[in-house]
Amino acid sequence: MRAGVETAEEIVARCREVVEDLSFQTVREWKAQHPKARVVGCYPVYSPVELIHAAGILPVGIFGGGNQIEIAHADARFQSFVCSIVKSTLELGLTGRLDFLDGILFHSICDPARNLASVFQRNFPSLHVDYIHFPQNLASPLAEVYLTQEYRRVLRGLEKIGGQPVTEEALVQAISTMNRWRSLVRELYTLRALQPHLLPAAELYPVIRAGTVLPVQEHIRLLEIFLEGVRRREGKPKDRIRVLVEGSFCEQPPIDLIACLEEAGCYVLDDDFLLGWRWFLEDVPIDGDPVQALARAYIHRSVYSPTKHDLRRRKSDHLLEKVRTLGADAVVVLIPKFCEPALFDYPLYRRALEEARVPHLFVEYEEKMWIFDRVRTEVETFVESLLFD
């Protein structure tokens, strides 16, 4: 991808092309240009991509097949009541679309994803499949010690793929690069929260998601240009409600569904799309042991998430705080069908939102959707009830 000459609109269009290309052509080309380079896939939600970078490997986000794939094989392995991304990710593998991967990381987010790691191991024996167990006892000082050791274990596996020992310098460099990447993303999110009419979610999402596929330096340059382009935009807000979108942290909604929310009368102030790639609320410190710093940041500087059971503070309190800080009118709970962690959070969110008198709309979707009439009607009705109340 040639960066540097494009307008923000061109960047959006090209990014959308990149993220909707299920043959991962950009990665394949990159690999052809770097014959010795290795690629490791990252299943959502959060992967410590710094470790992958430091091993000289390209991390690539694997988010299933969206609405661009027909499930022909994976539904014989996973039942009808399992979410779409598990099946469409396996389908990508079974149809050879992931054959550029040298490894893939799964994590302790939910039971189907955990079992998917096993199914990958059995069906793709030459692939390096690792499973990271993230700690859930975050109030304990032992969690940091544990996670540091866990990261060192993961690193040993990556060193085998990368074919070289990982130096502390490389780790520091990787953290610093990712800090830069995340700070640009945060800047875009902040800008969008303040002026959502200048940066629709249906544009921001593909631009950031392209960063899960492209080499990070290339994407950093692209984000810089995009940010500048968006800053130059002008326009006045329309009569729309200002919402937070919550619940799409793993399986991703179709881009047209995001656009549909906006067209139906919502300005999206914040969302949890691609949450794992935006995991830290502030920079990961680069002094001291870098592996420990990453582990510590997971415990003390990361976002709240349905897959992180941080009992130090209720998730609904985080959500309400976000509503207040950003001045949102409402919350759209946008949950992929069969997503257990998201569906389990919903009753607690509902309780808290009702108590705080924050209106919310519950919308269930599947990544494979491509007709949005029903959702549009639901959202329009909701928006009207708020605008003309």
Place this chain on the structure above:
Amino acid sequence: MAQQAMGSRYQGRIHLLQKELMGQYFQELTQAAENGGPPAAYMLISGNPVELVRAFGMLPVYPEVNALQLAVKKESLPYILLAEQMGYSVDNCAYVKADIGLFFNGLRAPFATFPKPTLILCNYVGCNVYLNWFEHLAEYTGATIFPLDIPFIRDPAQGPSEEDVAYVVGQLEELIAVCERLTGRPLDWERLKEVVRLSQQTGQLWAEIKHLTKNKPCPLDAYFDAVTLMGPLYCLRGTEEGLAFFEEAYREVEERVRHNIGPIPEERFRIVVEGPPPWPYLRTFRDLFARWGAVAVASTYSTVGGMWEFGFAHDPEKPLESIAMHMLYWNLTNRSLLLRYQQIRRYIEEWEADALVIHSVKSCRLFSAGQGDMREYFTKELGVPTLLLESDLEDPRYFSEAQMRNRIDAFFESLEHRKIRGHPVEAAVQHSNFSPGEGEAR
């Protein structure tokens, strides 16, 4: 066909004794709820540290057991619906929903009333839903919650690392401090060792019973009768009564082996069953197999709470370490799907089974997600006849008897032909070259 028009029923003392003991246990809980009693610790079944809870004189309460009792008694649906009204999804685990419904029904079930928790001990072992479940209970009750984090077995060949064990032992020490604060008394280490010794002996008897099912005929159904034994194994492990029950159970099963008695008149098929049972239709489900003379010789569900038959025993001299190993490694739920394939394969080979029956339940995706791949492995790689059935463990809305019967009948009919034509399962097993991980590591 030659299937017998009869239901199978285990004719023995242990089922009656189990009923009596579980009745007493629920009475104890009701007593504590109504008139006060020892502080209650809510826990999950999978690889739990009940020994520690018992050593503190706390009363273990298992929301899963309460939920499944509701289902067995065909009472679960109103509780599930109550939770769904609160926003719980039709697609969420129905154990959780029944339990949440129970909580908002004042903790009153038709068979018991449950004490409010003093401690919510989230012994998170493999099942991610447990984390949500107990997080919700903590929010609703305001009780102290302790999330005991158990690293999943990432390396099937190695088992847990030394660091993993140290991490869990360290958390158990933190838990001890929490229990000391809640009960107002220090841990009596001698008492803990004694409880662990009782668990050790109980576990050994349970393991021996499970090996007795290798006999032909199989003395008890290792699925349908095993679940009866699981009640005391979980609710009374670490007590004298629990141990006495297993001594009695062992005597009885051993006696049945000596007299060639099985749970049905004629054992015609030996099956391994994978997955939890459909509690709301347990009897119906059992009869669908019994009419074909099919007996479960082993089951994965009976290893949810612990896997004693492959060599685990608690160690009174190393109480915390052995509790940690139980939680980390010696139970089904903290192990990967591939380790489960290996476990089932052992059952099929060593317990000499003819077929594998997978009961896929919507509620428990820990068990069910990927069971299609399991079927693929057993049929295509190993040549083991495999039947995949779908329903639920708690929600009666997902059980269709006619459909079940059709599928089960068709399967055993073809199995019968296969037997007549003489295709031994073992031949296929030996030709497979896939081996998911090594044997038991410790």
